[in-house]
Structure formats: C-alpha cells, structure tokens
Amino acid sequence: MWIAHTPSMDRPIFRKARWDIALLTIAALAILFLPAFVAAAPPTARIYRIEARSFEYTPPTIQVNQGDNLTIEFASTDVVHGLYIDGYDLNVVADPRQTATLTFIADRSGSFRFRCSVTCGALHPFMIGKLEVGVNWLWWQAVGFTVLTVIAVSRLPKSSRLWKSDLT
C-alpha cells in the first residue's frame, strides 16, 4: 500500500524509523531467501530401521540429507503400528513382529513428524517420531524472525500509532 508523504514524516523520528524499516526489511528478505543460496549435501542412498512399540519409535529421530533415497525398514515389536510422515503424506503399516518397507526420495528439507497411523492404544495420538531432512530452514528462519521481532518491537517509535493504539 502506498502511503502518502506528509510534512510530519520529515521529522527526525520518522526519518530514523524509515531507516529501521528498510534495514529490517532487508534482513527479513535475507532470512527468507537464505536457503536458496546454500548448497545441499550430495544425495545418497540410506537405509534406516525403525522399531515401533507402544508408544514410541526407536530411534525416535532419523537424519538424512535432502535428496537422499531413503529406505525405512519399519518393524513392530508388539501390536500393529503405522508410520505416517507429515509433509510427505507417506504411510506404512507393520504387523506385530513383521517388517514393512517404505522407500522414497527425501526431496523436501525440514523437520517432519512421523506418527502412528493405526490405533494402537491409549497414547496412540501422541506416538510421534521425527525425520530431519537436510537443514531445517523453517527453524532457522523462525529463529531469525524471532530476533528481528525483538529488534523491531524495541525500536518502535513511541509516537507511532502502533504504540499508542491500545494504551488507555
């Protein structure tokens, strides 16, 4: 939205605020587009074995590089369990003391929860593990924006409408 220029905007506080806004915008864009400039590790084929028992996965977290051809050998040691990977929308089910296999290319980077897809007992909705693919950019971007947020708020001019809007 274009904001019409008014004489009051030439006041030093607004000139300073404009610099702050410009710098913060550049920093925000840098955080947003940083992943595009970082090279990922070369992809490889990996095989992980994940064992499920009520109500946990072992290992609870697996780490791969972005682009890896990942094979998960999924075994259940007690009742029927499933493994559904958030973000990838993939699902595999293992019968008791059986192993099922899921192979896919981990082409999306980030931290993805995997969760049991077959009702297996009381804590079933909370039976969760973690697949970490390459760099978890969302996490680093969130950290970056968290820092920017604190800077932006602490530099908010006290004469701004945002500051005064809800002071009674």
Add this chain to the structure above:
Amino acid sequence: MTRYDLTPLVQPLLKNRLPQFVVQAIALGGFVFAIIAGLIGTPVGSRNFSIVFVWIGWWALLMLIAVPLFGRAWCSVCPIPLAGEWLQHGAMLKPNGKGFGLNRRWHNKFRNIWLQNISFTLVALFSAVVLTQPNITSIVLIVFLFVAFAASLIFERRAFCRYLCPVGGFIGLYSQVAPVEVRVKDSAVCAVHTEKSCYAGNAEGYGCPWQVYPGALTKNTYCGTCLECLRTCPHDNVAIQLRPFGADLLKPHGRKLDEAFKAFIMLGSAMIYSAVMLGSWGQLKAAAYAVGSSAWLLYAFAFLIFIFGVLPASFFVATSFNRKSFTHFAYALIPLGLLAWIAFSLSFVFANASYLLPAISDPFGWGWNLFGTVDFKWTPLLTQVTPTLQAAALIIGLAWSSKTAMQIGEQINAKARGVIAFCFVITLGMLWLLVG
C-alpha cells in the same frame, strides 16, 4: 480507544433467552452424551465420542476460535453449571422468585483464582490419562458437574465458575485479548441508577451470576458474557462492543499475583504438553501416563517445579527482583501464552480432526454407522503448512508480548528488556519443541 457498539445488531437476538437456552441445551445434551459414551463405550480413545468430541472438537473450538475471538463466550453456553443454576434460580428461563439453595457468600480469603490455579494444575498433572482414556474423561466431567451443582446449592450465584472451574480460570485470563467486551455505555447513567438491577436482578433477569457489578467492569477476566445485565438494565445502558485485540492487558488497575501465576501455569503447561504429547521422547510420554508410578511422581515433581518454580523465578530475575514489576509484567505473557496454546493445538487438532467423522457415526465404538462415515480413514490435515503456522503464531505472540511489556514498562516506569528477553527464550523453546 476505538469501540464499535454491536448492540443494535444483536440486541434483539440476545435479550431473548431462547437462543442462548437452545445452545445451552444442545451443549448439555452433548456433555451428558460424552459422559455416557466415556463410561459405556469403547476404551479406545480415538473411537470414543467422549475423547474425540471433548478433547479434539471442543478443544479446537475453544482454543482456536472461541477464546481468541470471543473471550468468555464459551462460558455463556457452558453446560457444567446449568443444572445447579436452574435449581438455584428455581427456573430455567426467566426469574420467578422461587430460588433454592443456601445462598452463602463465598469466603473473602478465596475471592481470587488460586483455587482455579490449583484445579487446573491437578487436571494438567493427570492430562496424559484424562486426554486418552474415555472413562477417566467421563469421571472428570462428572466431578466438574457435581462440584458445580454443590457450589450452586451452597453458595450464591456462580461460585464454581468464578472461583473453582479449572477451564474458566484460563479462559478468563486469555479473554483479556479478545476483541469483544460487554461494558456499560455511560457510567454516569449507572451512578444515578440506585436499584442496580444489573447486580441485584429484576423481573427481566438475574443479578450478575459472576458477582461482578457491570457498571465498574473494566476487564473481561470475570465477565462470563451471560448477558443478564443486558436483560436487566432498564436504561439499555449495556453494550456488546468490538474493540482492539488485547485492550484489557494495558489496564494498570487490578493486576494481581494469582492472575500472574495463572499466566505462568498456562505458559509452562503449553511447553510441557508440547514436549510430552508432541515430542518424540517415548519415556516422557510413558512417565506422564503411568499415574502413581515413581516415573510419574518424578514427572509430576518436574512439572510443578517448572511452572511454580523455574518460570516464576526466572521471571523474577527478568523483572529485577521487584515484586510490583513481577506482577504487572506477568500480564505481558498473556498473548505469548495464548499463541503458544494455539500453536500447540494446531498440530494436535489438525493431526487428529479426522477422528470426528467416524466418532459421530459410531459414538460408542460398537460398530454402528449412523451417518455413513464410520469408515472414514484417519487423515491428518494440513501437515505441510502446520509447522509454518505454528512458527508464525509463536512469533506473533512474541511481538505482541514484547510490545505489551514495553507499554506496561511505561506505565510502571520500569525497564522491559528483561521481560522481552524472557519471552524471547520461551519463544525459542516453543519453536524448538514444535518445529525444531
């Protein structure tokens, strides 16, 4: 501050008791049905109406919509106090002057939310069991029902809602951020109105069940939005107003230690729930679930130490060991706490919302198929965007809390840097738990 009076639009609908009564009756029916389903239905939580509709359906409605947008709107239709209140009033709709009960005054010593802080903490300590076992959910709901009923018979007005309800405590705290309020239009009109019918009641309605004098109401915290004052005011001086989000947080009067601790309890619980329920630590889940075991005792001890010790002690350091600053600045944690709960609930609700369809067709898990949806497969929703939404919610919470801290700092002439640093660390912790 800008306010928009919504009363002309909604007054005819809200002055009439029938619409509210219909919603209450539906809620009561659902509540009783959830209790029955929990007691006689399948013990498998994800197939039982009680777990699915209470902890997924109702919880989503409450934390993602009702509280952030309408404050205590849920309290205005909550079924828990109804039976006792109907008996106390001797009527289900308009007053008829045939009330029943001892009508005792609540003890001055307990006119605060410490008991609500304790009741919420107790439920939270057992949450891994309460949220997953239908029969335990039913027992908890029955206990709420009986305590509310007994409180209505012994004490005046809604003592349970005001001083005991574990849910009402945090709804009240977070209702301060909601963009809706019930307030008098002109306090001068109230000053000369000697009957004070909004508090005493009249033929049109009951005196404020929440023991609040609407003429002096400045915050949403203890206004149950029951709308009795709208009905009893002979001067039509009560309005439902739209206002900026978080308007109550900057009211410097009435900030109290019990409410400050509620902010810590809620913030700490959101973090612990995120670790226990959404984390990948199986042993932590097992400890939270094994009530009575040594692992559970250790978990309970750590839970209590975290919310009543670590968080307040760190905040005390952040507020330069000043008790006044501690209490005032604690209100800056309210937006972050609410957004932390929203971030937690997004993951939990989106992942499990698809259980609602089979549960409505087969509420007891007995193989029924009432609406043809029993075979609907578990389908997690929006899993690609949920972490981004959670991160965004937490960052908004941090921005809001930081700004509120700076404004409170201006009011009490204290530095907000330590509070902002505290919020920053909490936000990083929540981000790590949810998207890390």
